[in-house]
Amino acid sequence: MRILVVEDDEKIASFIKKGLQEESYSVDVTDNGYEAVYLIETNSYDVILLDLMIHGLNGIDVCKNIRSKNIATPVIMLTARDKVEDKIDGLDSGADDYLTKPFAFEELLARIRAKLRNPSTTSNIITVADLTIDTTHHEVKRADKKIKLTAKEYALLEFLARNSKKLLSETVIKENLSDMEQESMSNIINVYIYRLRNKIDKDFDLKLIHTVRGLGYMLSDQDV
Numbered sequence: 349m350r351i352l353v354v355e356d357d358e359k360i361a362s363f364i365k366k367g368l369q370e371e372s373y374s375v376d377v378t379d380n381g382y383e384a385v386y387l388i389e390t391n392s393y394d395v396i397l398l399d400l401m402i403h404g405l406n407g408i409d410v411c412k413n414i415r416s417k418n419i420a421t422p423v424i425m426l427t428a429r430d431k432v433e434d435k436i437d438g439l440d441s442g443a444d445d446y447l448t449k450p451f452a453f454e455e456l457l458a459r460i461r462a463k464l465r466n467p468s469t470t471s472n473i474i475t476v477a478d479l480t481i482d483t484t485h486h487e488v489k490r491a492d493k494k495i496k497l498t499a500k501e502y503a504l505l506e507f508l509a510r511n512s513k514k515l516l517s518e519t520v521i522k523e524n525l526s527d528m529e530q531e532s533m534s535n536i537i538n539v540y541i542y543r544l545r546n547k548i549d550k551d552f553d554l555k556l557i558h559t560v561r562g563l564g565y566m567l568s569d570q571d572v
Contacts, residue, residue, distance in 0.1 A: 349394045349464065349483060349506065350374040350524065354384040354410065355426065356402045360449075364397065367453050372486045372502040373460075374525045381405025388414050391524075393421050395460050400427040400438065408441045415442035422463035426451070474509045477569035479548065479556055481509050488548075495547050500525075504540050505548070508557070508567035515572075517564040541565055 355361040356379040365375045378384050381404040400407035425438045430448040438446045445459055461484050472484040478491045488495045518537045549555045558572040
């Protein structure tokens with residue numbers, strides 16, 4: 349799952365990003381409304397966390413802008429403004445939810461999960477052969493056996509599963525998983541693919557994770 353955080357308070361943005369990454373979400377951050385619109389138009393996000401008071405376009409205008417372009421990504425507004433009229437303005441601009449600061453991080457997570465459960469946005473279960481991924485609770489099973497993954501391993505596996513049977517280059521993976529893009533190791537994707545294979549494929553005859561040398565990686569129940 350990929351989340352965009354639009355927040356101009358550096359400490360709050362860092363806190364939210366760190367917490368979401370620990371929950372296995374891939375996170376992009378910006379403090380500018382114009383950049384937010386650009387990122388939303390050029391990337392596929394599952395949820396947008398949008399502050400009202402940001403640089404460039406304010407949060408209300410960002411929300412109106414993307415809704416006018418028929419971008420239906422769930423938007424949760426995060427703001428210190430707690431007056432009823434502020435909430436009404438936020439929801440009327442196209443936001444799906446409104447959370448006032450300060451807030452408990454667990455409540456933010458619960459609201460994100462609620463938006464991800466919405467059948468109009470995405471299914472919360474991905475299945476490839478006997479591999480199942482519960483994207484709401486970040487649970488992975490192979491043949492009903494629960495598999496424990498780190499946050500980065502899970503994020504990579506989910507991205508591969510959402511693009512099942514598609515050949516994904518290292519560049520595409522890094523662009524969609526910001527945590528990987530920030531790693532200094534040049535072979536970081538290969539390292540995490542190796543780790544996933546040990547957990548997902550090692551004990552099974554049917555191998556799901558495939559490498560096409562020089563081109564990329566694929567999750568599929570068919571030979572490549």
